[in-house]
Amino acid sequence: MATPTLQVALDLLEIDRAVEIAEEAVRGGADWIEAGTPLIKSEGMQAVRTLRKAFPGHEIVADMKVADTGAVEVEMAAKSGAGIVCILADADDTVIAEAVRSARKYGVRIMADLINVQDPVSRSRELEALGVDYINAHVGIDQQMIGGSSLDLLRRLAGEVSIPIAVAGGLDAETASEAVAAGALIVIVGGNIVKAADVTGAARRVREAIDRPEIRPREEESPDATIRRLLEAVSAPNVTDAMHRKGAMTGIVSICGRVKAVGRAVTVRTIAGDWAKPVEAINAAVPGDVLVISNDGGTHIAPWGELATHSARNRGIVGIVIDGAVRDVDDIREMGFPVFARGTAPNAGEPKGFGEINTEILCCGQEVRPGDWIVADESGVVVIPRERAYEIARRAMEVKKTEERIREEIRRGKTLSEVTELLKWEKRH
């Protein structure tokens, strides 16, 4: 079997960082270096020229995602030093044919990217007939966030074309190994190498995995378990970043300091000082839930205290969020239980029974529906609409990964504005 090629996709915005990361990836065993689409859009063909110069012994791939004017764009990439140019498989046949003619003229190869192609098998056969050199079984980053799998796409192509197949889309060492076992000759990895603090180590793990391809049995995980696992690994700030700064409650703090709660919301609406519905809601919850209580924002009288916390914990509830006050703070702190509230007050009210359980509520400025996901930590409380929970959990994880590399570059001596080229990216009006 031919040795698989490892292509590192430099999906970054800054060429200097890209070169540094590519050097580390090459040390870990990357063969081909891809100027990723975001890098090309940010830096233009200069990105390809710089990579060509910095890595004379390596193939440079220009991920142009060509959609029109196939000949011109291939010529640009070829003259800048790319040996392989990526085009969109979904582009019209006239574009593909022109791209192929241009590639032959300038001595480069064409990789067709199957992103968003409706019938990948028949399109791949057509692309082969049009003279494309490689097919890329690619599921894009946004599609990955809602569960798209490049391995599934790759498996559909097995045996359907005779040109080499590349695979890309969220691969890590484990899935890259499976991809080679499923027939991929080129393995393209972006985020799981370039966002790592230790890029060389991450590339080496993928290299070793693809050199010993195997299909490992994977344990099935329910969608809820996946969402919980991902959300438990990220912070409330990671989640709001993933939601374009939406979802955060205002004016609420952690009563117990460094605690975290992740779970589906059981909602309660009551009036200030009426603790009947909040306490009854404990029985409506299942283990892993978070009680979210709207209390008309009353902070002078507490609908929640130590006995309720004790009872909630026994029930398996993992957190309490109150748009109002809490009491018995010393006892709750001793329990170390995640309670988030607007404030504290010593007096309780009466169990009058006003309000409802599991209806839509407003809590600290955010709409919360039963079953929405809550992520609460020392930075605050964020609500994730239940229908987007998987996507947001995946995106929050990407935010966390991106920060890992930035943190590492700061540790090495750059300032945050240098790493992110802040001045260059200030909004122009």
Ligand SMILES: O=C([C@H](O)CO)[C@H](O)[C@H](O)COP(=O)(O)O
């Ligand atoms: O082509 C890519 C994407 O469309 C952004 O330009 C990526 O390079 C490709 O998906 C590989 O990156 P990961 O999915 O992060 O491994």
